[in-house]
Amino acid sequence: MAGKFELKKANNGEFYFSLIAGNHENVGRSETYKAKASALNGIESVKKNAGNMARYIIKEGKNGKFYVSLKAGNGEVILTGQGYSSEDGAKKGCEAIGRAADGASTDDQT
Numbered sequence: 001m002a003g004k005f006e007l008k009k010a011n012n013g014e015f016y017f018s019l020i021a022g023n024h025e026n027v028g029r030s031e032t033y034k035a036k037a038s039a040l041n042g043i044e045s046v047k048k049n050a051g052n053m054a055r056y057i058i059k060e061g062k063n064g065k066f067y068v069s070l071k072a073g074n075g076e077v078i079l080t081g082q083g084y085s086s087e088d089g090a091k092k093g094c095e096a097i098g099r100a101a102d103g104a105s106t107d108d109q110t
Helices: 036-049 087-101
Strands: 004-009 017-021 026-029 057-058 066-073 077-086 105-108
Touching: 004 036, 017 036, 017 087, 026 087, 036 066, 036 077, 057 087, 066 087, 077 087
Parallel strands: 004 105
Antiparallel strands: 004 017, 017 026, 026 077, 057 066, 066 077
């Protein structure tokens, strides 16, 4: 089920986006961008790369949770997911990001 990207402006004036799944769960967040156009390009990059499981990195944090990062073709992280209690859960999180990004609309809240 397609989700949506929520584009927002941070307190420091920079822009970021979150990917919200069809079940209304936040499945990932971007870094901040100085320009709105750059954040919009980031959204397009997530749409392009989210279905490619080879673009995901799963790392275990010091707290024992597993974190997901989605990288663009240039190796830059474009979306960071939530922490999962297991590596299998993180893999399912990658799939959830892919499903949410596929056909997702953008809700510009700036």
